[in-house]
Amino acid sequence: MKRIIRKEVLDTEKYVAGKPISEVKRELGLKEVIKLASNENPLGCSPDVKKVLYNLINNTALYPDSGNFQLKQALANHYNVNVSQVFCGGGSDSLIKVLCTTFLNPGDESIIAQVTFPRYESNIKLMGGICVKIPMKNNGLDVDAMVNAITDKTKMIWMCNPNNPTGSIFTKEDLQKVLDRIPKNVIIVMDEAYIEYVEDKNFPDSIEILNQYPNMITLRTFSKAYGLAGLRCGYGIANEELVGYINRVINPFDVNLFAQVAAVSALEDQDFLKEVVDENRKEREYLSKYFEEKKLEYVNSNTNFIMVNINRDDKPVYEAMLKKGVIIRPGFLLGMPQWLRISIGTKEQNRKLVQVLNDVL
Ligand SMILES: Cc1ncc(COP(=O)(O)O)c(C=O)c1O
Incomplete structure (x- = not known):
């Protein structure tokens, strides 16, 4: 069988997602489980979204609008860009694959940070691209080193800002320095999945400057702060000509009917x-304070998760927490052994997390 599989697929590892609550309950025989592992929104989604979803229930037999007309219009108005600059997909995860398929030929180099969202690497490799990984600087992206790594084989450079899993950001000034040096034939992808949570005034909003850089693509999602991870809807904004090519690659019905309507609402x-x-800010402050009291190093987060250094093997800690009904993301799966990535939950969930983490540590 192996012989008929593409080499790139053989070389690709399966993505390990955060364990679902139902699986942990089943496997460990637990009644109460909380999941703080996939950076989901503990408050769910807007009540208005729920209303529009109920009203759609009789339309399941119809295909969704493959042009995502209303959603693109809503996004274009929201960001003050042309509709032709917007593209949509079944989660930004789907769009990461679309971008790799659009731009990468076998042997093309694609630059990413050493510790970042793992889907860039797997999709680069799937296209036969070469993934060039740049070590981190102070648990954040070393953007200068990333630009220094550009060669005449480089096709794409991926900047996750804020970065998952570290939660760190780079500033407007950093981005400007990068943009001044990136050749026009290198695509820069700004993955801003967590932008809604950012507090830092020096954070760059790439959409504001997008029109000056035809090689820049911004990706965002409804999965995080908008609380629609289960419905799958992500989007990108870029130069109109690029978007024309990207749209050739996106599956025509990638964003389902429910996701399109929910996202607009x-x-x-x-x-x-x-x-x-x-709410996220308050709870992030609560958890940060707890880590400080415990003298645990953590990365200052601009997101709905925090990366904390527990100074010991993270796998047994993760397993012990699972047994007590708390799912977090262990660092060994993310390229940061001895760290835990904890999604910020509700007030109640965070108190439970602190109690369980205290017990386990
Ligand atoms: C940085 C980053 N980009 C993209 C995604 C994918 O999000 P989605 O496919 O749900 O839009 C995630 C999800 O965790 C993420 O952390």
């Missing part, structure tokens, strides 16, 4: 988004 409820961000 979610975007309209900016009050709910504010509540989510305010």
Whole structure:
């Protein structure tokens, strides 16, 4: 069988996602389990979204709009860009694959940070591209070193800002330095999946400057602060000509009917988004304070998760926490052994997390 599989597929490892609650309950015979492992929104989604979803229930037999007309229109208005600059997919994860398929020929180099969202690497490799990994600097992206690594074989460079799993950011000034040096024939992907949570005033909003850089593509998602991870909807904004090519690669019905309608409604409820961000800030401060009290090093986060150094093998800690009904993401799976990535939950979930982490440590 192996002989008929593409070499690139043989070389690709299966993505290990955060364990679902149902699996942990089943395997460990637990009644109560909380999941703080996949950076989901503990407050769910806007009540307005729920209403529009109920009203759609009789339309399941119809294909969704393959052009995502209303969603693109809503995003274009929200960001003040042309509709032709917007593309949508079944999660930004799907769009990462689309971008690799659009741009990478076998042997093309693609630069990523050593510790970042793992889907860049797997999709680069799947296309036969060469993944060039650049070591981190102070647990963040070393953007200068990433640009220094560009060769005449480089096709793409991936900047996750804020970065998953570290939660760190780079600033407007950093991005400007990068953009001044990146050749026009190298695509820069700005993955801003967590931008809604960012507090730092020096954070660059790439969409504001996108029109000056035809080689820059911004990816964002409804999975995080908008609370729609289960429905799968991500989007990108870029130069109109590039978007024309990207749209040739996206599966025509990648964004399902429910996701399209929910995303439009979610975007309209900016009050709910504010509540989510305010609550997340309070809870992030609570957890940060706890780590400080415990003298545990953590990365200053601009997201809905925190990376914390527990100074010991993280796998047994992860397993012990699982047994007590708390799912977190162990660092050994993310390229940061001895660290844990903890998604920020509700007030109640975070108190439980602290109690369990205290017991286990
Ligand atoms: C940095 C980053 N990009 C993209 C994604 C994919 O998100 P989705 O496919 O749900 O839009 C994630 C999900 O965890 C992420 O952390």
